[in-house]
Amino acid sequence: MNSEDALSQEEETLTIAQMAERTGLSADALRYYEKAGLIEPVGRSAGNQRRYAATDLDWVEFVLRLRATGMSIADMQRFARLRTAGQTTVADRLAFLREHRSGLDERIRALQQNADALDKKIDHYERLLSPQPGTERT
Amino acid sequence: MNSEDALSQEEETLTIAQMAERTGLSADALRYYEKAGLIEPVGRSAGNQRRYAATDLDWVEFVLRLRATGMSIADMQRFARLRTAGQTTVADRLAFLREHRSGLDERIRALQQNADALDKKIDHYERLLSPQPGTERT
DNA sequence: CTAGAACTTGGAGTGCGCTCCAAGTCAAAC
DNA sequence: GTTTGACTTGGAGCGCACTCCAAGTTCTAG
Numbered sequence: 001m002n003s004e005d006a007l008s009q010e011e012e013t014l015t016i017a018q019m020a021e022r023t024g025l026s027a028d029a030l031r032y033y034e035k036a037g038l039i040e041p042v043g044r045s046a047g048n049q050r051r052y053a054a055t056d057l058d059w060v061e062f063v064l065r066l067r068a069t070g071m072s073i074a075d076m077q078r079f080a081r082l083r084t085a086g087q088t089t090v091a092d093r094l095a096f097l098r099e100h101r102s103g104l105d106e107r108i109r110a111l112q113q114n115a116d117a118l119d120k121k122i123d124h125y126e127r128l129l130s131p132q133p134g135t136e137r138t
Numbered sequence: 139m140n141s142e143d144a145l146s147q148e149e150e151t152l153t154i155a156q157m158a159e160r161t162g163l164s165a166d167a168l169r170y171y172e173k174a175g176l177i178e179p180v181g182r183s184a185g186n187q188r189r190y191a192a193t194d195l196d197w198v199e200f201v202l203r204l205r206a207t208g209m210s211i212a213d214m215q216r217f218a219r220l221r222t223a224g225q226t227t228v229a230d231r232l233a234f235l236r237e238h239r240s241g242l243d244e245r246i247r248a249l250q251q252n253a254d255a256l257d258k259k260i261d262h263y264e265r266l267l268s269p270q271p272g273t274e275r276t
Numbered sequence: 277c278t279a280g281a282a283c284t285t286g287g288a289g290t291g292c293g294c295t296c297c298a299a300g301t302c303a304a305a306c
Numbered sequence: 307g308t309t310t311g312a313c314t315t316g317g318a319g320c321g322c323a324c325t326c327c328a329a330g331t332t333c334t335a336g
Contacts, residue, residue, distance in 0.1 A: 015312080015313080016312085016313075017312070017313085026294080026295075027312095027313085028294070028295055028296075029293085029294065029295085031314090031315090032293080032294065032295090036293095045302085045303085045313095046302090047301075047302045047303075047313085047314090048301085048302080048313085048314070049301095049302065049303085049312080049313055049314075050313085050314090062259070065252050065255055065256065068248065068249075068252050069249060069252045069253065069256065072292080072293095073292075073293070073294095074292095087266075090263060090266050090267055091267060093263060094260065094263040094264065094267060097256060097259060097260050097263065098260060100256070101253065101256050101257065101260060104249065104252075104253050104256070105253070107249070108246060108249055108250065108253065110206065111206075111207065111242065111245070111246055111249070112246065114203050114206050114207045114242075115207065115239065115242050115243070115246065117203055118203065118207065118235060118238070118239050118242070119239065121200070121235060122232065122235050122236060122239060125228060125231060125232040125235065126232065128225075128228050129228055129229060129232060153282080153283080153333095154282090154283075155282070155283085164324080164325075165282095165283085166324070166325055166326075167323085167324065167325085169284090169285090170323080170324065170325090174323095183283095183332085183333085184332090185283085185284090185331075185332045185333070186283085186284065186331085186332080187282085187283050187284070187331095187332065187333080188283085188284090210322080210323090211322075211323065211324095212322090
């Protein structure tokens, strides 16, 4: 019980390669996110190499959730800026997430609807292929 | 009862601008789709201007459903090529749609899961903001 | 018949979200 | 202390799905 999950307090930090492996992002993408302000400047080793803490991992995982739900980098930047600005922005952040959440519901509904339409098309093709309807033997 | 819905047999065809309005695609995008082979070469007026028939409209609407469910243009090209190739490809088309459909299910599930996680984050922010838990009256 | 709006083509340009590269520095193992 | 692999930066390049543009042609209304 050493290296999976919650980053044991002992190991403390991750290199960019370890972070990449854990998050599924490339090292390049992690640097890009940091440069873009999605991730705030991360800790560094004596020799200036990135060292990610557990809190960084949590944040990146949250960012990935926003991304997975279709949020653009520009919008994630906005949220990250609010977060960086401190607790005075909690209400703004809540509003932001609520709005994103409701857009998400809409998108899921639309997807379901399109999935249903696809099912009909699939049925159609299945009928085209099936031997003969109502004429089992001949 | 003249211009909405199913393209009355009388009017017969639509100009590219009318098609754009009906589908929500831009005229440029319609030409791009045609050039890309997503739409087969559409009918032309005497003077070489595009005239879309009802069947073209149906097909574009189907293509839009594929797009809305996340299919890339390259994949839609593949499907369009199968369609153009005739009834011998019906089984292939069915397999194609089934695969797309099952990927779609996965994506919807993932989206739901992320939505749930977002709800937790929202709850978290709500608790941060709410006056005082468990101390309704002071 | 004519003016002006809508259409045609080919090709260049755009925005997004990374990815790749070069040239140099740092870290870990021996 | 040296090698080898991982890391650093800045910036160029890429794939996707369009969008925009220019120069010319066609359509429609009056």
